[in-house]
Amino acid sequence: MVMLARSAEDLYWVGRYLERSEQMGRIIDVIYHRLLESPEDEREACWSDALAMLGFEQSVLETVGLDNEALASHCLAGAGDGSALDAVQRLRFNSRGNREHLPIELWEEINRLWLEFRIPDPDTMDANGWCTLLRRRCQNIVGTADATWIRTDAWMYFTIGRLHERALLTTKVLAVRHRQHLKDRSHEWTTTLRCCSALQAHRRQFAGYDDARSIVSLLLHSEAAPRSVNFCIRHLEESITQLGADVSARTRRVIGRLGATLRFGDPFELGDPEIDALLIEVETELRRFGAALAAEFFLLPLENGLRSLRLGAADTIGAVE
Amino acid sequence: MAELTAGYEHQGFFDEALTADGEVRPHYQQLLARLEDITAPNLVRTGTQIEDQFIRQGITFTVYGDDDGVERTFPMDLIPRVIPASEWEMLERGLIQRTTALNAFLDDIYAGGANIVNDGIIPRRLIVSSEGYRPEAVGIDVPAGGRCVVAGIDLIRDGDGIYRVLEDNLRSPSGVSYVVENRQAMARLLPQLFRDGRVRAVSNYGELLLSSLRAVAPLSAPDTPNVVVLTPGVFNSAYFEHVFLATQMGVDLVEGRDLVVEDHILYVRTTGGLRRVDVVYRRIDDDFIDPVVFRADSTLGVAGLMSAARAGNLTIANAVGNGVADDKAVYAYVPDMVKYYLGEEMIIPNVDTYLLEDHEHRAHVLSRLGELVVKPVAEAGGYGLVIGPTATDQELADLAVKIEADPRNFIAQEVLQLSRHPCLIDQTFQARHIDLRPFVLSGAETKVLPGGLTRVALKKGSLVVNSSQGGGSKDTWIMEDRSPAPPPHGKPVHRESEAI
Numbered sequence: 001m002v003m004l005a006r007s008a009e010d011l012y013w014v015g016r017y018l019e020r021s022e023q024m025g026r027i028i029d030v031i032y033h034r035l036l037e038s039p040e041d042e043r044e045a046c047w048s049d050a051l052a053m054l055g056f057e058q059s060v061l062e063t064v065g066l067d068n069e070a071l072a073s074h075c076l077a078g079a080g081d082g083s084a085l086d087a088v089q090r091l092r093f094n095s096r097g098n099r100e101h102l103p104i105e106l107w108e109e110i111n112r113l114w115l116e117f118r119i120p121d122p123d124t125m126d127a128n129g130w131c132t133l134l135r136r137r138c139q140n141i142v143g144t145a146d147a148t149w150i151r152t153d154a155w156m157y158f159t160i161g162r163l164h165e166r167a168l169l170t171t172k173v174l175a176v177r178h179r180q181h182l183k184d185r186s187h188e189w190t191t192t193l194r195c196c197s198a199l200q201a202h203r204r205q206f207a208g209y210d211d212a213r214s215i216v217s218l219l220l221h222s223e224a225a226p227r228s229v230n231f232c233i234r235h236l237e238e239s240i241t242q243l244g245a246d247v248s249a250r251t252r253r254v255i256g257r258l259g260a261t262l263r264f265g266d267p268f269e270l271g272d273p274e275i276d277a278l279l280i281e282v283e284t285e286l287r288r289f290g291a292a293l294a295a296e297f298f299l300l301p302l303e304n305g306l307r308s309l310r311l312g313a314a315d316t317i318g319a320v321e
Numbered sequence: 322m323a324e325l326t327a328g329y330e331h332q333g334f335f336d337e338a339l340t341a342d343g344e345v346r347p348h349y350q351q352l353l354a355r356l357e358d359i360t361a362p363n364l365v366r367t368g369t370q371i372e373d374q375f376i377r378q379g380i381t382f383t384v385y386g387d388d389d390g391v392e393r394t395f396p397m398d399l400i401p402r403v404i405p406a407s408e409w410e411m412l413e414r415g416l417i418q419r420t421t422a423l424n425a426f427l428d429d430i431y432a433g434g435a436n437i438v439n440d441g442i443i444p445r446r447l448i449v450s451s452e453g454y455r456p457e458a459v460g461i462d463v464p465a466g467g468r469c470v471v472a473g474i475d476l477i478r479d480g481d482g483i484y485r486v487l488e489d490n491l492r493s494p495s496g497v498s499y500v501v502e503n504r505q506a507m508a509r510l511l512p513q514l515f516r517d518g519r520v521r522a523v524s525n526y527g528e529l530l531l532s533s534l535r536a537v538a539p540l541s542a543p544d545t546p547n548v549v550v551l552t553p554g555v556f557n558s559a560y561f562e563h564v565f566l567a568t569q570m571g572v573d574l575v576e577g578r579d580l581v582v583e584d585h586i587l588y589v590r591t592t593g594g595l596r597r598v599d600v601v602y603r604r605i606d607d608d609f610i611d612p613v614v615f616r617a618d619s620t621l622g623v624a625g626l627m628s629a630a631r632a633g634n635l636t637i638a639n640a641v642g643n644g645v646a647d648d649k650a651v652y653a654y655v656p657d658m659v660k661y662y663l664g665e666e667m668i669i670p671n672v673d674t675y676l677l678e679d680h681e682h683r684a685h686v687l688s689r690l691g692e693l694v695v696k697p698v699a700e701a702g703g704y705g706l707v708i709g710p711t712a713t714d715q716e717l718a719d720l721a722v723k724i725e726a727d728p729r730n731f732i733a734q735e736v737l738q739l740s741r742h743p744c745l746i747d748q749t750f751q752a753r754h755i756d757l758r759p760f761v762l763s764g765a766e767t768k769v770l771p772g773g774l775t776r777v778a779l780k781k782g783s784l785v786v787n788s789s790q791g792g793g794s795k796d797t798w799i800m801e802d803r804s805p806a807p808p809p810h811g812k813p814v815h816r817e818s819e820a821i
Contacts, residue, residue: 002593004573096379097555100568104378111379153592243592297592 003153007101009298010094011154015161017091023169024084025134030194032072032127047071052176055082072127088117103148113137156239167232168286170196170219175279181212196227216267216275230262250292258285329750335482335740348405355514361748368399371506380502383558396793397503398744402775406802413769415668420472420761423646425662427468431458431642442661443654450729452699453644457614461631467537468640472761480738485672491643493604496774497760498565501526503796519801521771527569533764537636538599546599549573553605553621563604582625585632600636607641649698649732650676677728686733690717693733739784754778756786772797
């Protein structure tokens with residue numbers, strides 16, 4: 001099965017923006033609530049981490065000020081690129097441009113999130129309310145998609161977008177936070193796990209906290225935790241295979257190699273500097289995967305098609321890769 | 322719901338639901354009886370629910386000239402318009418007749434040697450001076466002569482209740498999505514109105530359209546031709562309709578950037594390479610469709626599209642150059658076309674039209690400018706229309722200058738007494754002017770979707786029904802031909818006991 005290349009790319013981004021919206025809701029919620037019960041001197045470091053995880057500039061701390069509510073609403077509904085509102089708008093825009101691929105129920109859920117989220121009503125909504133709304137709506141969207149969407153290519157690209165975004169974010173969370181996971185600072189490591197919905201899973205699996213590397217093990221290497229990078233990579237590989245990419249395809253090679261590194265690696269053998277290096281490698285490879293995906297499914301077909309029409313190579317639109 | 326007749330003003334217009342004596346017409350009796358069982362606040366609440374549903378489902382059009390590209394709904398009035406089977410049977414025949422003649426005319430002009438001109442029926446000058454005439458399309462064949470695969474023929478009823486054709490829309494007539502969505506919303510929220518199931522369905526439009534589009538595919542196309550819908554994109558006012566059409570047909574909705582022409586063949590870019598397209602149902606104007614042939618600065622179209630059509634590898638629907646047949650001056654010749662091509666008399670008459678290029682007509686019109694409606698010949702959507710009785714002296718003086726400068730660009734008609742229909746406004750029934758746009762599909766055979774889009778001028782006293790100018794719509798019911806037993810003493814036989 002093939003589909004319109006533009007739609008495939010847009011649906012991949014629908015998946016990414018959906019995942020990003022939900023994660024932003026969760027991370028801001030976790031940070032906001034943690035600071036309600038923390039000494040004031042932790043506020044700056046905590047928000048600094050949050051901004052780094054969410055992809056904001058550190059200068060936001062100065063422009064917005066060290067106010068919990070103000071920072072939260074800046075991240076949620078601030079003007080400009082990168083806020084949760086921005087992600088929701090892009091999610092809805094990409095969906096609207098591809099409505100014919102989405103089940104009507106799913107489109108309505110996405111549109112509903114956008115309708116409820118785009119008009120800020122400070123009287124009834126505080127940071128807590130926004131985050132709850134965002135997470136619940138996003139979970140509704142995911143559930144509706146799962147229950148209504150036929151599993152053809154369109155679904156695959158959407159799923160790939162979600163898994164890819166999630167793997168990138170979990171890697172980012174670990175990179176920003178893992179040096180702070182000291183045994184005697186439980187509010188630090190529990191914050192990280194909460195940001196990835198993994199606190200309960202960690203308690204069940206490790207029963208107590210001895211070693212910061214248990215967090216790396218759960219969030220990077222676990223095959224069972226849905227937000228672990230390894231989990232995402234295994235499912236990415238499956239989806240790519242179902243789209244018809246053979247073993248020689250760049251997407252499969254990039255993701256397969258990365259998968260092997262995580263599957264056969266053991267964080268308990270590594271020291272902190274090696275974990276830092278590993279996280280950088282994972283992020284780099286995930287970005288390469290994105291580039292390979294675009295070249296293989298969104299761009300290259302045009303180039304291949306034109307070549308097969310025996311145009312001179314110099315004339316083809318895609319002569320440069 | 323309060324009695325329909327209470328406070329309802331007749332004002333001498335033809336009313337669809339009531340006779341001049343204030344009696345409910347037979348085909349409205351059952352509907353109005355059922356409406357009476359619903360209290361006014363409930364009806365208003367249902368209206369709000371429908372509005373919310375349209376917003377939630379994104380059934381909207383975009384208003385131009387607004388930075389945010391605000392999406393608005395097309396307001397739907399809750400009181401359906403009812404057309405009895407016998408009336409519809411006549412309309413259907415008339416619409417098929419007219420569309421057949423218009424298709425024959427276009428095929429004659431572009432691919433048949435323009436016999437109608439050579440035989441002196443229509444002046445050559447009128448054709449070549451039409452803005453919609455595209456010499457670039459001469460010689461391009463369309464299989465089955467299906468140049469207007471989709472035609473929207475605007476009908477009105479005059480003061481005597483006689484149906485007349487107001488204008489033809491043969492380029493990209495829009496509005497059919499509202500016909501289907503209005504019906505769905507009505508059936509979901511006011512199911513009690515439909516209880517005896519005699520209203521003809523409209524939900525199969527997608528299948529009808531797809532089979533018509535496949536029927537005009539090039540001869541070289543495979544058995545199941547690849548059809549796509551071409552849209553200018555998400556910022557277009559009618560984008561929802563484009564999505565609707567692609568979804569209903571189950572085909573790709575593409576933009577110009579998704580398409581490429583090589584060796585006179587049109588391809589769509591897919592994740593698996595280029596895939597051939599046989600029929601493109603385009604919702605882009607001629608001017609923008611192919612920068613090689615028409616506007617070079619257009620980024621909406623596809624370079625080489627016309628060459629693919631000319632080579633017989635692609636059908637563009639509706640065909641390029643159809644605007645010549647919905648030119649409002651050419652309109653006056655449609656009765657002649659019907660006679661010339663079909664040897665028949667018009668079933669649904671035109672509105673009497675003055676061609677301002679004609680010296681006598683022009684002198685007559687200029688002397689009565691304040692009493693007539695003047696329209697530019699190539700505009701759609703009610704733009705540029707001047708209604709004499711409501712225009713200021715300055716507007717009329719300006720118009721006279723414009724007419725003298727370019728008489729070919731205008732036509733004039735008597736002010737029409739558009740029929741009226743009860744609408745739910747401020748919790749009461751009030752009469753508003755309406756028209757009807759049925760959709761006629763041509764392909765292997767010519768078919769009419771039962772009903773069409775009833776547009777309402779929601780502003781009191783207004784005659785302009787266009788969505789871009791404050792119009793709304795109504796669900797339109799064509800009744801099955803199963804005559805109900807006549808109710809005794811003019812009262813409905815059967816009544817629902819409980820109100821909702």
